[in-house]
Amino acid sequence: MCGIFAYLNYNVTKDRRSILEILFNGLKRLEYRGYDSAGISIDLIIISNNNNNNHRSPLVFRQEGNIENLAKSVFQEVASIDLNLEESFSVHAGIAHTRWATHGEPAPRNSHPQSSGPENEFLVVHNGVITNYKVLKEMLVRHGFTFESETDTEVIPKLAKYVFDNTNDGEGDHSMTFSQVVFEVMRHLEGAYALIFKSKLYPNELIACKRGSPLLLGVKELTDTVSNGVSINEVKCLIKNGQPKELFFSSDPQALVEHTKNVLMIEDGEVVHLKDGGVSLLKFDHEKTKSGGFARTASVQRALSTLDMEVEQINKGSYEHYMQKEIYEQPESLTTTMRGRLIRGGSCKAKSVLLGGLKDHLKTIRRSRRIVFIGCGTSYNAALASRPFLEELSGNIFQLLTGLPVTMEIASDLLDRRGPIYREDTAVFVSQSGETADTLRALEYALENRALCVGITNTVGSAIARNTHCGVHINAGCEIGVASTKAYTSQIVVMAMLALAIGDDTISSRTRRDAIIDGLYDLPNKVREVLKLDQEMKDLAKLLIAEQSLLVFGRGYNYATALEGALKVKEVSLMHSEGIxxxxxKHGPLALVDENLPIVVIATHDVCFSKQQSVIQQLHARKGRLIVICSQGDSALVCTGGSCRVVEVPQVEDCLQPVINIIPLQLLAYHLTVLRGHNVDQPRNLAKSVTTE
Incomplete structure (x- = not known):
């Protein structure tokens, strides 16, 4: 979704060109989230002729298209007004934004920052959706405000101007602080948002707040300059002082890591005010203040955390695209995901799994009436791939002969139906980012119903990680490509380990459990082996480049593989594909089969193998154009009675086979996209983190 970045330097001299470069680079780190326009705001210093005092007048630049278009237009406009790029600032606040259109088409007038009016008294960048913007807009129009855009965001700076005008004397006496203005604005907003405010009326200050959308503060505090440069003081808590520092806001840690690893994950309802080199953290209670009167706030004390991320992780290295890099990182991401969690034991010790984030809750999970997996898109598919194994191994005191019931819920559908969630349930929330809007709303719903809530995310400190009772960090590493690859396979492995941990007290399954643990240890090597199919999948992509549709058939453990493989093809290559x-x-899809439509059948060796052989025969009988993914050495078994193209993959334990089987389809989707000339890392109309509903 939309990307937010802001930069404030305090007692650190920066020229205007450097400030622009920092803002542009911050936006480039957010490109992968998806966007269609971008904008920034910096200051112009105006010298007064009367008393030689100067004041700040914000300059706003907005452009449709990519960040390169924005940068080009900014430098052209700067040259046309003869603005000095070498002018230095010891204190300066700049904001920047990438927009993914929701209200209003991609156009400069709809881009951010949105303004309170021609004088730019208040500027706002926004990620999210304001659900009551029409009511606010009607009220502001009645009070003489004119709107220039079709966005929901424009009501926010205009509401700030309205609040300011009605609580100050109009003669420069600011009886209301900047933070008080923002609190009053927040009191009237409904919906999801992450906001950063900049104002010429409060120069050199920035205010950020959030409700439902991610936002982080980065703090880089500097000591005195030394002979070899500037040394960084490791900030352990938020303190007000006059030390030189650089402060950053971002909707994603990847825009911060090259500047600092000291961050604050801003919580819902928190307001962060940057002023005079200090950071004030205040808590806004929306429920207690929406009834009327001035907004109530309370000061908050919280320590900074440290980003577990390196700059190298956000670079492509020798790869052409992030998606390609992340496909090839899967052996390492799986190893990292399992590191320290698998215990192989010795000659006398049993093999086991240790999930530290769950150890205090395993008894409760085992006593649950059912486990409910909740996710969206790829995360839902990963949970679906793991369901059979969880059902097999998770027997409890209520199900003496069978496994614990495991149900699946797409987060948005659960919310639409207000589906049943009980206090005896264990609700498992699966999300790569940990900030997925529908999944977060479903988490709130489950907490209201007093279920035990477990989070499985790839992002430490994310909203889901913070708000669930317990959970497991995937450890797949930074994933930038919009199409999830390594996070998907690591999610499956985490849920396999979850099943092993839940069923750890089931003696009857010991042999099966030991085989799975051995299979997990060897899984990264098997993934390296299947990655050697890259050229074969590229050749297959060349044959399919002109096709308009693709079907993918799977069942059992690999029904999820069919769904996820089809999803990968459609989201990046823009070819229609359907997992079935x-x-x-025979209940409909068979009508589509002819000699032209390409069909992928996943038929690796498991309990459904003979059934898949039957499917292949029936498709052959209707002259189906088949591509079969099968286990090594099974070509003769799957392609009897007709011709087909066979892709052989290594055989592993059946519950781990989806990790292997998805990789050829990831490679196929990648090569199809590149051959068709599309942007593989920024698919049309899609964003990495869906942070609004």
């Missing part, structure tokens, strides 16, 4: 449960083939 093979058991449903």
């Amino acid at each position: 449960l093979a058991g449903e083939m």
